[in-house]
Amino acid sequence: MNGTLADQLQNSLSTYNPIRNGGGVRDEGHYMNGASVSSHNGSMDSKFPPSYKRMAQRRKVPEGELCAVCSDLATGYHYGVASCNGCKTFFRRTIVSEQTFICQYNGNCDVNKNIRCACRHCRFNKCLIVGMDAKAIQNDRDRIGPTKKAKMSSGSDDEQAVTPHRLQDQEIVDQLTQIENLCAELRRRIIPDVTGVTQALTSNCMLYETTDLDLDGNTQFKELYPASMNDIRMWNIREMRICIEWGKTFEIYQRISLFDQFALVRNFAFAFNLLNRVFYSPDHGPDKIVFQNGAFIMRQPQQQVQLSGCRPIYTRQMDEIMIPFRRLQLSIAEFATFKAALFFNPDALDLSAQAKPEVYEERNKYLCALFTCITSKLGMAAGVQKYGSLLMMTASIQNILAQNEENMQVMELFKNWEVDPFVKELCMKPMIR
Amino acid sequence: MNGTLADQLQNSLSTYNPIRNGGGVRDEGHYMNGASVSSHNGSMDSKFPPSYKRMAQRRKVPEGELCAVCSDLATGYHYGVASCNGCKTFFRRTIVSEQTFICQYNGNCDVNKNIRCACRHCRFNKCLIVGMDAKAIQNDRDRIGPTKKAKMSSGSDDEQAVTPHRLQDQEIVDQLTQIENLCAELRRRIIPDVTGVTQALTSNCMLYETTDLDLDGNTQFKELYPASMNDIRMWNIREMRICIEWGKTFEIYQRISLFDQFALVRNFAFAFNLLNRVFYSPDHGPDKIVFQNGAFIMRQPQQQVQLSGCRPIYTRQMDEIMIPFRRLQLSIAEFATFKAALFFNPDALDLSAQAKPEVYEERNKYLCALFTCITSKLGMAAGVQKYGSLLMMTASIQNILAQNEENMQVMELFKNWEVDPFVKELCMKPMIR
DNA sequence: ACGACGAGGTCAAAGGTCTC
DNA sequence: GGAGACCTTTGACCTCGTCG
Numbered sequence: 001m002n003g004t005l006a007d008q009l010q011n012s013l014s015t016y017n018p019i020r021n022g023g024g025v026r027d028e029g030h031y032m033n034g035a036s037v038s039s040h041n042g043s044m045d046s047k048f049p050p051s052y053k054r055m056a057q058r059r060k061v062p063e064g065e066l067c068a069v070c071s072d073l074a075t076g077y078h079y080g081v082a083s084c085n086g087c088k089t090f091f092r093r094t095i096v097s098e099q100t101f102i103c104q105y106n107g108n109c110d111v112n113k114n115i116r117c118a119c120r121h122c123r124f125n126k127c128l129i130v131g132m133d134a135k136a137i138q139n140d141r142d143r144i145g146p147t148k149k150a151k152m153s154s155g156s157d158d159e160q161a162v163t164p165h166r167l168q169d170q171e172i173v174d175q176l177t178q179i180e181n182l183c184a185e186l187r188r189r190i191i192p193d194v195t196g197v198t199q200a201l202t203s204n205c206m207l208y209e210t211t212d213l214d215l216d217g218n219t220q221f222k223e224l225y226p227a228s229m230n231d232i233r234m235w236n237i238r239e240m241r242i243c244i245e246w247g248k249t250f251e252i253y254q255r256i257s258l259f260d261q262f263a264l265v266r267n268f269a270f271a272f273n274l275l276n277r278v279f280y281s282p283d284h285g286p287d288k289i290v291f292q293n294g295a296f297i298m299r300q301p302q303q304q305v306q307l308s309g310c311r312p313i314y315t316r317q318m319d320e321i322m323i324p325f326r327r328l329q330l331s332i333a334e335f336a337t338f339k340a341a342l343f344f345n346p347d348a349l350d351l352s353a354q355a356k357p358e359v360y361e362e363r364n365k366y367l368c369a370l371f372t373c374i375t376s377k378l379g380m381a382a383g384v385q386k387y388g389s390l391l392m393m394t395a396s397i398q399n400i401l402a403q404n405e406e407n408m409q410v411m412e413l414f415k416n417w418e419v420d421p422f423v424k425e426l427c428m429k430p431m432i433r
Numbered sequence: 434m435n436g437t438l439a440d441q442l443q444n445s446l447s448t449y450n451p452i453r454n455g456g457g458v459r460d461e462g463h464y465m466n467g468a469s470v471s472s473h474n475g476s477m478d479s480k481f482p483p484s485y486k487r488m489a490q491r492r493k494v495p496e497g498e499l500c501a502v503c504s505d506l507a508t509g510y511h512y513g514v515a516s517c518n519g520c521k522t523f524f525r526r527t528i529v530s531e532q533t534f535i536c537q538y539n540g541n542c543d544v545n546k547n548i549r550c551a552c553r554h555c556r557f558n559k560c561l562i563v564g565m566d567a568k569a570i571q572n573d574r575d576r577i578g579p580t581k582k583a584k585m586s587s588g589s590d591d592e593q594a595v596t597p598h599r600l601q602d603q604e605i606v607d608q609l610t611q612i613e614n615l616c617a618e619l620r621r622r623i624i625p626d627v628t629g630v631t632q633a634l635t636s637n638c639m640l641y642e643t644t645d646l647d648l649d650g651n652t653q654f655k656e657l658y659p660a661s662m663n664d665i666r667m668w669n670i671r672e673m674r675i676c677i678e679w680g681k682t683f684e685i686y687q688r689i690s691l692f693d694q695f696a697l698v699r700n701f702a703f704a705f706n707l708l709n710r711v712f713y714s715p716d717h718g719p720d721k722i723v724f725q726n727g728a729f730i731m732r733q734p735q736q737q738v739q740l741s742g743c744r745p746i747y748t749r750q751m752d753e754i755m756i757p758f759r760r761l762q763l764s765i766a767e768f769a770t771f772k773a774a775l776f777f778n779p780d781a782l783d784l785s786a787q788a789k790p791e792v793y794e795e796r797n798k799y800l801c802a803l804f805t806c807i808t809s810k811l812g813m814a815a816g817v818q819k820y821g822s823l824l825m826m827t828a829s830i831q832n833i834l835a836q837n838e839e840n841m842q843v844m845e846l847f848k849n850w851e852v853d854p855f856v857k858e859l860c861m862k863p864m865i866r
Numbered sequence: 867a868c869g870a871c872g873a874g875g876t877c878a879a880a881g882g883t884c885t886c
Numbered sequence: 887g888g889a890g891a892c893c894t895t896t897g898a899c900c901t902c903g904t905c906g
Contacts, residue, residue, distance in 0.1 A: 075898095076872060086897050092874075093895085102813075104576065117574040117881085117896070138873060320780045341821070347753050347829055360822075367821035368814070381801070384820075388774070388800035389793075391824035396780055398828040402835040494878090508891095509879060519890050525881075526888085550889070569880080571896095577882050580893050 068130040069123065070116040079132040086116065091127045094120075095137050100169075100372070103379030121379070169372035172365065173333050179249050180336040182207040183242050184280075187292065188220070189213035191241045197425050200241065201261055205248040219293050224284070227295035233420060235291055239273035240426050246272070247343065252362050260355040267348035269426045270401055272339065278322035279335055286323050289314065313403055320396035328386055334373055338390060341366040342397075367391075501563040502556065503549040512565040519549065524560045527553075528570045579812055602805035605798065606766050612682050613769040615640040616675050617713075620725065621653070622646035624674050630858050633674065634694050638681040652726050657717070660728035666853060668724055672706035673859050679705070680776065685795050693788040700781035702859050703834055705772065711755035712768050719756050722747065746836055753829035761819055767806055771823060774799040775830075800824075 065074045067084035078088035094101075101121035103109060109122035116123055186206060190213055194200045206213070218234060247253050247265050256264075281290045287299040297314050330338070345351075346360040370390075375383030408428055411419055419428070498507045500517035511521035526532075534554035536542060542555035549556055619639060623646055627633045639646070651667060680686050680698050689697075714723045720732040730747050763771070778784075779793040803823075808816030841852055841861055852861070 078872070084897085085899085088872090089874095089897060090895090096874095101575070115572050118572060120575045120895095136873080324780070341825070345825075345828075347757070363825075364818045364822070367825075368817050371817045371821070384801050384804045385797045388804065388820070388824055389797070391821055392774070392778075392796075392800075392827050394825050394828035395778075395831040398831045399835060402832060406839075511879070517890085518892085521879090522881095522890060523888095553888095571880060574881055574895075577894055580883050 067113075069126045069132075070111055070113050072113040072116075079134075079136040081127075081130050081132050083130075083132070084113075087123070087127060090120075090123060091132050092137055094124050094127075095134050102375045102383070104381065105379045106382055107375075107377055107379040121376075169369040170376075172369040173337050173373045176336040176340055176366075176369075177333045179207065179246065180332055182210060183246055183276075185210040186213070186242055186245060187238065188215055190216040191238065194241075194422070196422065197244070197262065197265075198258070200244045201248070201258060201265070205245055207245050207249060221292060221294045224290065224294045224296055227291065227297050231291060231293070231295035232297070235277065235295075236273060236423055237420055239276055240269050240423055242276075243269045243272040244426075250340070250343075250362075252344075252358065256355050256358070257352065259350075260352050260359075263348050263350040263352075263355075264343060264345070264359070266350075266426055267345055268343045270404060271342060271397055274317060274321065274397070274400065274404075275335075275339060275342075278317055279325055279330070281322065283326065286318060289318065289322060313400065313407060316396075316400050316403070320400065321393065324389070324393055324396075328390060330390070331373075331377075334370065334390075337366055337370040337373055341370055341391075342394065500546075502559045502565075503544050503546050505546040505549075512567075512569040514560075514563050514565050516563075516565070517546075520556070520560060523553075523556060524565050525570055527557050527560075528567050602802040603809075605802040606770050606806045609769040609773055609799075609802075610766045612640065612679065613765055615643060616679055616709075618643040619646070619675055619678060620671065621648055623649040624671065627674075627855070629855065630677070630695065630698075631691070633677045634681070634691060634698070639678050640682060654725060654727045657723065657727045657729055660724065660730050664724060664726070664728035665730075668710065668728075669706060669856055670853055672709055673702050673856055675709075676702045676705040683773075683776075683795075685777075685791065689788050689791070690785065692783075693785050693792075696781050696783040696785075696788075697776060697778070697792070699783075699859060700778055701776045703837060704775060704830055707750060707754065707830070707833065707837075708768075708772060708775075711750055712758055712763070714755060716759065719751060722751060722755060746833065746840060749829070749833050749836070753833065754826065757822070757826055757829075761823060763823070764806075764810075767803065767823075770799055770803040770806055774803060774824075775827065 065082050066072065067074045067087055068081045069083055069087040072084040072086065074082040075085050075088070076082070079091060083091075093099075099120075101119075101124060103119055103121040105119065107122065107125075109115075109119040111119075111123050111126045189210055191206070192213075194203070219238075244265060247261070247268075253261060253264070277291070278289060280292065281288075284290050284296065288296045290296040299315055299318055325335075341363050344359045344363040344366065346356045346363065348359075351359065371383070371387050374387050374390075377383075378386060405428065408419055408424075412424075412428070494507050494509045494515050498515045499505065500507045500520055501514045502516055502520040505517035505519065507515040508518050508521070509515070512524060516524075527534075532553075534552075534557060536552055536554040538552070540555065540558070542548075542552040544552075544556050544559045622643055624639070625646075627636070652671075677698060680694070680701075686694060686697070710724070711722055713725065714721075717723050717729065721729045723729040732748055732751055758768075774796050777792045777796040777799065779789045779796065781792075784792065804816070804820050807820050807823075810816075811819060838861065841857075844852055
């Protein structure tokens with residue numbers, strides 16, 4: 001799930017379950033698939049020949065062994081872990097019934113014999129952390145002893161229905177996170193030119209073949225230096241292009257009309273740009289937005305970026321977006337899901353009436369996924385606040401966008417800086433309203 | 434709980450409750466065989482001495498067994514004693530809440546089915562005497578969530594319970610709802626003039642003495658008619674005044690500096706105005722915002738409210754606020770709490786750095802209350818969406834406010850309509866930025 | 867064959883929820 | 887605000903299939 005969890009996993013495995021370590025893993029043909037979470041299984045497998053494992057597998061749970069989850073007396077090894085009857089049954093029930101729990105507190109409740117029922121989220125979490133293996137759950141009890149044959153026939157395992165789709169939200173978040181990483185990759189590459197937004201929208205998505213593109217030297221970090229207008233222009237265009245590629249990864253986005261695609265992306269592109277800029281800005285204090293290549297924007301107006309009527313926008317980006325983001329300690333997964341929820345805005349200007357309900361539902365999907373993602377780490381109490389605070393940031397974002405648009409109008413009007421045609425096509429609403 | 438009781442307890446335990454103690458061997462037979470249960474069991478209980486009963490400890494309470502406390506029909510063995518549902522729950526509640534009762538008579542009241550509620554002291558005493566075991570009371574478990582409601586509403590997935598601070602949240606919501614009603618009352622009254630915002634902020638809150646004020650005939654509904662500029666102006670000023678009175682009802686608001694009070698109210702007053710306008714607009718279709726006195730604004734630009742550059746604002750108010758509000762079916766309580774969360778905006782322009790954290794916490798308070806309020810009605814799945822959709826409306830609100838401010842600047846610039854001095858002081862940021 | 871182990875199943879009795 | 891009917895969850899104990 002996240003780094004901390006993985007660390008805990010490593011620790012807890014050796015702490016809670018040393019017997020299994022020494023005694024070897026269960027019969028490999030049974031339920032252990034190499035895909036298991038724990039890496040220590042892998043090392044075991046490589047150390048001992050199968051025969052050892054079989055012999056050791058029969059080993060009784062030592063007298064007085066405690067449940068790795070709740071420290072009650074263990075009744076045996078269940079789902080790969082020394083555990084008590086209660087935790088064993090609890091784990092199976094949770095998996096089978098596809099339940100999802102949310103911690104009412106902060107997601108780090110104690111789990112022990114006396115209070116193990118107090119928080120089901122944290123109890124289940126602990127089950128996973130100590131290594132209980134959901135794949136050991138047999139969903140079909142009526143199987144007819146095919147064990148021997150199955151082992152003989154092939155080493156390849158057909159694992160159908162291995163993952164119950166109870167973690168639908170988690171899957172959504174995971175996928176968005178993956179796409180987010182692809183975007184990061186594309187951000188380093190030379191993005192081929194297009195004639196305009198329409199061509200960008202209708203061409204194949206570049207995110208799945210980023211490695212075909214050459215690295216762009218301009219995006220590589222060399223040193224910190226004050227951003228020039230060219231830097232700002234380059235990053236603006238770059239993010240806008242990435243935004244379109246990102247949008248095209250959504251299945252629903254491909255289904256709606258080009259007109260609606262345009263409406264959504266025009267509504268969101270600059271927010272995408274802005275959000276990525278501040279979220280991925282390395283932390284050099286609250287007064288600097290730093291681009292990937294080292295160019296930075298300071299709070300104090302610089303020579304390089306002074307334009308009439310366009311000054312206060314960066315201060316606001318720092319105060320109302322960058323600093324709150326840092327305070328909220330958003331993970332990349334949360335950030336990615338948040339952007340998806342923003343993108344599918346049913347109130348986007350010019351969005352057709354037919355598309356609205358569909359977009360609304362899509363947004364709901366990401367809102368729920370975001371909520372699940374946040375509360376699974378923080379629990380209910382803090383999660384509701386974080387989710388709420390994050391969503392209320394939309395106000396600031398919108399505000400800054402409005403101001404930015406105004407600035408662009410001013411620029412256009414006074415011609416003191418020519419806006420890139422692609423950016424103009426993507427971001428600026430026509431003057432006539 | 435006292436000496437005598439302890440003695441009695443000892444006795445009663447050996448008399449009434451030999452079964453539960455000791456880990457006797459289980460019944461040989463197949464206990465799940467429903468057909469044999471009652472007859473087998475019944476005969477056992479009557480035939481065999483107590484020590485044998487322990488073998489049957491897992492069996493159902495015999496047919497017709499009576500509650501050892503009140504002689505009602507027993508529903509099973511609870512806390513070691515055959516007892517009815519009432520006495521079981523009564524015993525747990527008493528232990529958990531650590532209540533102490535005092536007998537009004539002589540401490541030897543009869544306890545039976547009909548009068549078991551007459552004396553809680555004697556009922557609890559009886560519970561102990563017959564051997565109910567306080568050690569069998571467990572720690573608090575995780576919340577389960579709605580039971581009956583879940584079936585009734587949309588058959589969505591797992592409904593998890595809401596925060597443990599439920600009651601506290603409910604209180605917050607209730608209080609806000611009350612204030613909301615007071616505002617509605619004030620809205621109908623003649624509000625005394627003030628010299629300016631500062632005077633309004635520093636005077637006593639009028640909401641608690643609305644009945645001292647005379648009714649304002651201009652606010653009473655007579656008939657529907659197109660709003661004049663005077664109507665709009667009147668309602669603007671009125672809502673701004675109410676906003677200040679409303680703000681003063683918050684304890685924290687009274688504590689912060691006048692400067693910060695000004696910052697918060699300036700940031701929010703027009704939103705307050707706008708939100709109340711559309712929320713309380715009687716539903717005359719999606720194309721009309723109707724004031725309380727019958728004046729209405731149409732989507733199509735009217736003669737009366739045509740101002741250069743100021744047209745599209747009402748369309749947006751309808752499309753992005755009024756219609757979504759109706760779609761979300763906000764209750765007054767939810768609406769009131771939402772406004773409180775908006776009001777305490779830590780990113781409000783000009784808010785002092787000291788006040789920010791406090792305001793942030795205050796907002797969190799209302800966010801949690803809002804979430805509780807919504808999910809307690811809709812359950813988790815739908816609640817998360819509604820909460821999320823509502824909070825994302827802040828973007829539209831902010832957008833419209835920005836546009837409104839722009840309009841006001843235009844008005845001010847072209848002097849085609851004089852903005853009321855009070856409104857100007859409250860809403861307009863200085864031109865210099 | 868047989869006993870140990872750990873899958874899943876069972877159900878009384880815990881606790882929680884909801885309507886008076 | 888408490889009582890108690892009703893609902894959900896828990897876990898000790900059970901059976902069964904599979905190994906050594």
